[in-house]
Amino acid sequence: MASITRDDVEHVAHLARLHLTDDEIDRMQTQLSNILEAIETLRDVDTSHVGPTASVIQLENVMREDVATRPMPRDVTLANAPLRDDPFLRVPTVLEEGR
Amino acid sequence: MTPVLADRTITEVAALLRAGETSSRELTDACLARIERDGERLNTFLSTDADAARRAANEADAARTRGDDRPLLGIPYALKDIFVTRALDRDGRPLAGGFPTTAGSRILEGYRSPYPSAAQERLEAAGAILIGKTNCDEFAMGSSNENSAYGPVRNPWDETTVPGGSSGGSSAAVAGGQAFFALGTDTGGSIRQPASLTGTVGIKPTYGRVSRYGMIAFASSLDQAGPFTRSVRDAALVLGAISGHDPRDSTSVDRPVPDLAAALTGEVKGLRLGVPREYFVAGMEPGVEASVRAALDVMRDLGAEIVDVSLPSTDRGLATYYIIAPAEASANLARYDGVRYGVSAGADELWENYARTRGAGFGPEVKRRIMLGTYALSAGYYDAYYVKAQQVRTLIKDEFDAVLSTVDAILAPTSPNVAFKIGAKADDPLAMYLNDACTLPVNIAGLPGISVPCGLSGGLPVGLQVIGRAFDEATVLRVADVYERAAGFADLRPPTANA
Secondary structure (H helix, E strand, O other), X not given: OOOOOHHHHHHHHHHOOOOOOHHHHHHHHHHHHHHHHHHHHHHHOOOOOOOOOOOXXXXXXXXXXXXXXXXXXXXXXXXXXXXXXXXXXXXXXOOOOOO | OOOOHHHOOHHHHHHHHHOOOOOHHHHHHHHHHHHHHHHHHHOOEEEEOHHHHHHHHHHHHHHHHOOOOOOOOOOEEEEXXXXXXXXXXXXXXXXXXXXXOOOOOHHHOOOOEOOOOHHHHHHHHOOOEEEEEEOOOHHHOOOOOOOOOOOOOOEOOEOOEOOOOOOHHHHHHHHOOOOOEEEEEEOOOOOHHHHHHXXXXXXXXXXXXEOOOOEOOOOOOOOEEEEEEOOHHHHHHHHHHHEOOOOOOOOOOOOOOOOOOOXXXXXXXXXXXXXXXXXXXXXXXXXXXXXXXXXXXXXXXXXXXXXXXXXXHHHHHHHHHHHHHHHHHHHHHHHOOOOOOOOXXXXXXXXXXXXXHHHHHOOHHHHHHHHHHHHHHOOOOHHHHHHHHHHXXXXXXXXXXXXXXXXXXXXXXXXXXXXXXXXXXXXXXXXXXXXXXXXXXXXXXXXXXXXXXXXEEOOEEEEEEEEXXXXXXXXXXXXXXXXXHHHOOOOOOOOOOOO
């Protein structure tokens, strides 16, 4: 029986780097519990002799020729960035001094 | 009654173009007039560019006078706003006539792609005219188009109902005469279910048949692109134009594409068509079941052998799908971090900025699926959920393969219901997910499937689904075409048509 706690929701939200409001956490707790209950019916299926299918097509290790190609020009790469400091992307503080 | 220009098929208007009885400009103006009249109310498009479309139409007409006779030359079409379209020049400046790409999400508001999707490239090379980008459920997650950050789409058949999803803008645009065809994407039914709910034809090809390059990813082992059209012959024409190997998509399969229009022989005598009993699910609307059963009689009368078959794991499809698809989505959507593109929340610490950006940029259904997928992949649950779902995936695929070794194709309902009221299922994710019970097993197995109109129930369209063997789109189209010609629903148009 899938019963998701508030802590579970907060833990998974942290793993997903997803900020949720208190209301969202409440709703998510109920909805995920309901969905997981429906999903857990799979436990009854006997799969002891069945291999997993990750992809329906039997392609493996599709390689391209090891040839250098011209990358996208820098101005094009940066064009959609919300914050830029040419010729770089700008991001918020990663490591504070002394940390 | 012969439909007016905007409501006719590609096949019909292409003949008129060849005979010099219409022009691409006239076709484009007919679509633009419909968009002008109904587009805002139905909320079908997220972006259009009438001037660019008219310019392209004039060029197509000029090319035709020089002897260019490509089948899609000068035909106006729409792309679901999940296909990226080139919108930047080589210096990174906005390109005139380029469309933004949003995937129906706030997180990509204003995004301008530096490169085109394979779909746009192929259709551009075929001479078709991109008239706009259609509304869709956010990141293609939904069955009603109510999950778009830009508002729901209304169904031209009854504007209080949904057009299906997630490719709801594409289905409504084709049903409503706003484009002669539109591309959608189908991860669990997102082409076939909206086709069913809007009385259009929609085909999801075999996984690997159409390049996913430039198609914003939802669940990479399930996603495929395909057309919405107003006839099966049109679907064959467009599918032929977008199919084929593309080295930029490593899951694109290098197999020759047959002449799909030539596969429409008009003949089903001697074909064995299986009807899986598990697809007539509890909770199916009686009017839908009656229409689909009547379609089986039509096929029997045409000389096909209709046989009862069983796909016992069908009722496991939903649970399997709602582990695999969210798991893949949670990984695919990790890229939306507010750094390289899209909106940023502007928090002053990196990790906090990721979480705030994603919390503000994603809508409720996308958050639900990211959470579900992250949970299923997290430590301690991976084997119980994700590996288990992949094992059941094998069972579902093996059952399809076994049945399809005894029959040439499978006939089934597309959706257990007709179009429902906007808002009716919005607060109940599980009820919404049940809409795709008859379509998502086909994605799990990677097979081709088409929805073709098979009548009305309570004045709203019903779809018949034809499912085939891997890479045998030819038989799927052939069966659907024979049915369409015999059944008398090919000229079904919504109340917005013929004016």
